[in-house]
Amino acid sequence: MGRARCSGGRTMITLYQLATSPFTEKVRRALAYKGIAFDIHEVERAAVPGGRYAKVSPTGKFPAMDHDGTGIWDSTDIIRHLEAAFPQKPLIPVDPRDAALAHVIEDWADESLYFYEITMRLAWAHNLEAALDEFAAGMPGLSHDDVRQRILEGAGALTKTQGLGRKPVAQVVADAQRHFAAIDAMLDGRDWLIGSSLSVADLAVIAQVNALLYAVEARDALAASRNIVAWTARVDSVAPYAKAAS
Secondary structure: OOOOEOOOOOOEEEEEEOOOOHHHHHHHHHHHHHOOOOEEEEOOHHHOOOOOOOOOOOOOOOOEEEEOOEEEEOHHHHHHHHHHHOOOOOOOOOOHHHHHHHHHHHHHHHHHHHHHHHHHHHHOHHHHHHHHHHHHHOOOOOOHHHHHHHHHHHHHHHHHHHOHHHOOHHHHHHHHHHHHHHHHHHOOOOOOOOOOOOOHHHHHHHHHHHHHOOOHHHHHHHHOOOOHHHHHHHHHHHOOOOOOOO
């Protein structure tokens, strides 16, 4: 795949992604918002442990980004790199208090909501079916049954270690409902989670919300909200995300 150039005609960016990852969505929305063109390389999951992508991401974390030969991995670090390299349309608020709140909300989405989507989307078999084709596409050579088994075992082990996977299902659902209610309350009377424009907080939260919505229980929680659907439409309008590689 030929690399695309940004609007300046000189910088070259390649995003190494897992299309199923909410962190990929977060980064791609940031690139879209800033108007930065980029090339996409879909990572083959099975090749990561063998070190095929070690030069791109020494930690094995994805998405990772190559910017003119400089590698950055972890979605938070990628966005901060983009903020420094492409200051147009900033995603980190100028006001120090708003910037601090954006940091806290981003971290909450990345480190808390993330484990809810892993649990509800991937560790619960009845919800995994909705995502199975997308995951199977990134794991060539495996049958859907093999992909299903690997995901259920991997997600289950991860969330049990983290703790959420040891909670009863009803308790996890109640927790998720409270998280949706909190997002809804933050948006009451506001267009964005922080300040008067889109920020990294919005991108981090919408990516996890969209992953959570593979779970029927999360869709039920969304139905009880007043503000989230309109907010997602606003984010989509200024920072669109298309699942297909571009």
